[in-house]
Amino acid sequence: MTQFPLPGSRWLAWMRNDTLRFGALVGLYLGAVMLVSLLLANRASVLEPYADVRNAVCIGAFTLVVILPLWRFRHQPVRMFAASVLAWTIFSVLYALAGIPFDRLHLRFPGPFHAFFLGSTLYGFAAVARWVIEMVHAARQAPVAASRRRPY
DSSP, X not given: OOOOXXXXXXXXXXXXXXXXXXXXXHHHHHHHHHHHHHHHHHHOGGGGGGHHHHHHXXXXXXXXXXXXXXXXXXXXXXXXXXXXXXXXXXXXXXXXHHTTTSTTGGGTXXXXXXXXXXXXXXXXXXXXXXXXXHHHHHHXXXXXXXXXXXXX
């Protein structure tokens, strides 16, 4: 199966571990989507009449980026969780830094630690669910051995 590298992966080519490289890149993507959506919402007053469409597009882009580690490591739950938590850690740090110029950013959502905890928990549930699905699938594929013995 051919792997297509994500845009910007050359910048992180020094990272030898594919899981860490992918997680870092997805974290930067999440930060970029957040930054673009914040700039569009706060600095582009031309888009104010289309706020619902703007927000839907930003949520869609964010959701697509969030799904990337789940799709890339769909058969490897441990790597899925590691890449996802690294991505979410980078996003949480960038979210905390975004609170500096956008001073009212953390009023609606409790804060960066809450965002980190929420994202890590959701990714953890996804990794465990995928692991359980793989175990059930492997158990269904294996033949069932008879364990009854005849008494003598």
